[in-house]
Amino acid sequence: MLQFFPGSCKLGEMTTSHRPYHHGNLREALLRAAEAALVNGGVQSISLRELSRELGVSHTSPRRHFAGKQALLDALAIRGFERFDQALSRAAKDSGRDFQNRLTKLTRAYVSFALKYPALLGLMFEAKHRPDAPRELLEASEKAFGHAPAAFTAGQADGEVVAGDPGRLSLVIFAAMQGLIALSTKGKVKGIPVDTLVGEIIERIILGLRPRS
Amino acid sequence: MLQFFPGSCKLGEMTTSHRPYHHGNLREALLRAAEAALVNGGVQSISLRELSRELGVSHTSPRRHFAGKQALLDALAIRGFERFDQALSRAAKDSGRDFQNRLTKLTRAYVSFALKYPALLGLMFEAKHRPDAPRELLEASEKAFGHAPAAFTAGQADGEVVAGDPGRLSLVIFAAMQGLIALSTKGKVKGIPVDTLVGEIIERIILGLRPRS
């Protein structure tokens, strides 16, 4: 499954041979192929040799772009966190200032991401929890996970949420969603669509977060 | 690291050779060695050949006890669910009838298990979510996850919990805990001990579960 990458051949770098010496953008191609393998057969199915074969390149070529297999997996995770951050940014932007609405939008974006890229999300968490996770990965993760606390800060300003550290309060909702996703298989838990459960859980938790009148 | 297993040599099965032909209880030994490897280096580090080497047995011997590597991992997961179920059973038994207390005990047992056997819990979930997971594994999982719904049923009878399907309501708390564990590394989230967070989250969620007066 060969693919074209827009702008992968820089000006003046065209080669005349039928099988070009340079792949053009091997790094990008490897990441795409690796994600495809991840989706199809899980992390276990990602093999540098197999990826190289698919891309018509020697099995040692990936070494030019990634220090090893783990480095490729980390790069995949970083891209995942960036994509995750974009999805949450959009959700936060599209929602109004109303706390419950904003939290619901944010949460649905989270769950939607998890259902769209389950294997990738698993890889992301695994990578993040590795003791020698690279700094860039941790930064990307922290950026993405900063959206919920921001919503809680706004909610407190509007008197919709009890006082307390926003990061700590938002943990409740994020943890619940993360767990719901972990417990679910293919968008359902015990036959109930996750989307339905999301609404229920948010309502329950928000009731617990409201200031006591 | 050789170990003795009580009762591993059945009566009359003793062999006189220095290096016995029969291992005695290879299945059990493999499972123990596999769990040790899991704890030390993760699922990736479990190798049938390496385990065989450790146990002084040929690398094809595991085949007599497990259909393949996946079967060994599944067996490990089933044992994990059984151990998990025992821990939750004990917690439910030791707690009184008070809903919040019982739920807290149950939840702490869950979190405690997760912190004690993080790699095993990961393996358990992974195994459970595999499309071709064996029936025995799913049964063990369902048994362990039945304790929380039971607590909710009791809570409803005492007027402590809103009406609704217990399994569905308990999902909130189980999901939150599962997620908290997933987000945490080594018992802490952002430097805050998970044990502290458990109490906070349970309180918040229980407020949301109380019937509106």
Added chain:
DNA sequence: ACCTGAACACCGTTCAAGT
């Protein structure tokens, strides 16, 4: 029954060599 050794088709990683 239970275990073995050789064989097969894979891995990731290293390294001297090529353009």
Added chain:
DNA sequence: ACCTGAACACCGTTCAAGT
């Protein structure tokens, strides 16, 4: 710079053979 082929030390799985 970027890529290659051979080599090394591993895998899981299969299979005919041994006791």
